[in-house]
Amino acid sequence: MAILVHRYDSPDRFVAGTVGQPGERTFFLQAREGNRMTSVVVEKQQVLVLAEHLERVLDEVLRRSSGAAAVPPPAKASKDTEPLDAPITEEFRVGTMTIAWDPTVDKIVIELFSNVESDDIEDDQPAAGEPDEVEADEVFVVKITASYARDFVARATALISAGRPACPFCLQPMDASGHICPRANGYRRPLF
Numbered sequence: 001m002a003i004l005v006h007r008y009d010s011p012d013r014f015v016a017g018t019v020g021q022p023g024e025r026t027f028f029l030q031a032r033e034g035n036r037m038t039s040v041v042v043e044k045q046q047v048l049v050l051a052e053h054l055e056r057v058l059d060e061v062l063r064r065s066s067g068a069a070a071v072p073p074p075a076k077a078s079k080d081t082e083p084l085d086a087p088i089t090e091e092f093r094v095g096t097m098t099i100a101w102d103p104t105v106d107k108i109v110i111e112l113f114s115n116v117e118s119d120d121i122e123d124d125q126p127a128a129g130e131p132d133e134v135e136a137d138e139v140f141v142v143k144i145t146a147s148y149a150r151d152f153v154a155r156a157t158a159l160i161s162a163g164r165p166a167c168p169f170c171l172q173p174m175d176a177s178g179h180i181c182p183r184a185n186g187y188r189r190p191l192f
Contacts, residue, residue, distance in 0.1 A: 017084035051156035079154035112140040
């Protein structure tokens, strides 16, 4: 089966962003190069994991190169604070993600694979010792520089922290309409 590839080797912009109010937000990753743009839907946790792993890969590249690689220190704030580019058209929902460092071009390569329904996957199991292959209809491939990756991490971190506040007892997000805390066995004390 042919896989549709959305490839951005030198994107003008690659960001994480949301649409909607906290508690009801839809998270997107979006790349733009010239007049071409791709937006994919991700879960909040996927944005967090992508940011954390980008940091780890960049720190490891810096460590292995003994400081010779052009990897800047972590950014405190993102340079790009603009909203997502419109129109936002979902290409697919992300399932599997991979991150790698390409030393030939000194860029991070991010691959985001479409989430395939379990009915679509055949029952073929890989033989012992064979690597698992990623089953996907579409893949979104983005290559970004180390400095751009640091900026992406700063924006993603700010995006995650801008959500609903966490309950001080159970650390789960609290809705504006209320919160039933499992640490209190669902009991809500009256405010007055």
